[in-house]
Amino acid sequence: MQKELSWSEFEKVEMRVGTILEVADFPKAHKPAYQITIDFGAEIGIKKSSAQITKRYSKESLLGKQIVAVVNFPKKQIGNFWSECLVLGAIGAENDIVLLTSEGTVPNGLRIG
Numbered sequence: 001m002q003k004e005l006s007w008s009e010f011e012k013v014e015m016r017v018g019t020i021l022e023v024a025d026f027p028k029a030h031k032p033a034y035q036i037t038i039d040f041g042a043e044i045g046i047k048k049s050s051a052q053i054t055k056r057y058s059k060e061s062l063l064g065k066q067i068v069a070v071v072n073f074p075k076k077q078i079g080n081f082w083s084e085c086l087v088l089g090a091i092g093a094e095n096d097i098v099l100l101t102s103e104g105t106v107p108n109g110l111r112i113g
Contacts (some may be wrong), residue, residue, distance in 0.1 A: 012072075014070065014111065015070055015071075015111065016044060016069060016108075016109055017109065018038035018041075018047070018068075018071075018108050019038065020037070020038055020064065020067060021037045021039050021046070022036070022037035023059040025059070026078075029052075029078060029081075031095075033050050033052045033054065035050055036051055036087065038069065038085065039108050040071060040109045041108035047084040047085045048084050049083050049086065053089065055095070055096050055097070056096055057099070066108075067087055067099050067100065067101055068101065068102070068112055069086055070086040073085065088100045
């Protein structure tokens with residue numbers, strides 16, 4: 001475990017719920033990944049992300065799924081693609097990622113805290 005965060009440090013991380021609108025293959029990624037378009041509601045809008053979740057999820061199974069992502073990191077270039085948020089998941093053996101989701105449907109953009 002890494003060093004403990006202060007409460008003020010934790011409050012700076014904006015984790016929000018969003019709904020996946022589009023999923024595309026990302027053949028230029030070094031590891032198998034999808035390019036995902038996510039709706040975070042009126043306040044934040046639409047953001048894109050690259051996610052290495054191809055082992056557990058098909059493109060079709062992701063459409064309409066609500067996920068949790070960090071939305072206030074700086075953009076990161078991955079190949080020819082700009083990732084605008086970090087999709088969160090539990091990382092298992094051999095990078096088998098299980099997405100963090102809400103138990104029920106909630107408004108897009110709802111903050112996790």
